[in-house]
Amino acid sequence: MKLNYYCSTPSCKKLNSIKVESNNRFDLKQEVGLEINERCKHCGNHTKRHINRLHASPNYFIILGGLALAVIVTILLWDFGFVSTLSGAIPIAIWMSEEKKASAFNKVLIRD
Numbered sequence: 001m002k003l004n005y006y007c008s009t010p011s012c013k014k015l016n017s018i019k020v021e022s023n024n025r026f027d028l029k030q031e032v033g034l035e036i037n038e039r040c041k042h043c044g045n046h047t048k049r050h051i052n053r054l055h056a057s058p059n060y061f062i063i064l065g066g067l068a069l070a071v072i073v074t075i076l077l078w079d080f081g082f083v084s085t086l087s088g089a090i091p092i093a094i095w096m097s098e099e100k101k102a103s104a105f106n107k108v109l110i111r112d
């Protein structure tokens, strides 16, 4: 899961992201603890964030992978009739599942 947060330095406030193994905040607490303390990629200062304030976003690389897969399937199955349905359905299904994973993560907060 890719998690986003904003830098805490007032002059910077740029968006940063970290990659974690966890798919929910309960696992995340086990993985990184209650707070992260990450270095900003833009200004180099450290930002402390409670894990409830990290927001997941869909993995666009996976979605792009789905689009690439759809192109391959379209080429391979060109001779059959159902190409358009299938090649449209694959990236949408992958995109929906990525959106769902991210929103499921964002909905659940942990209590300390």
Ligand SMILES: [Zn+2]
Pocket: 007, 008, 009, 012, 013, 014, 040, 041, 042, 043, 044, 045
């Ligand atoms: Zn910064």
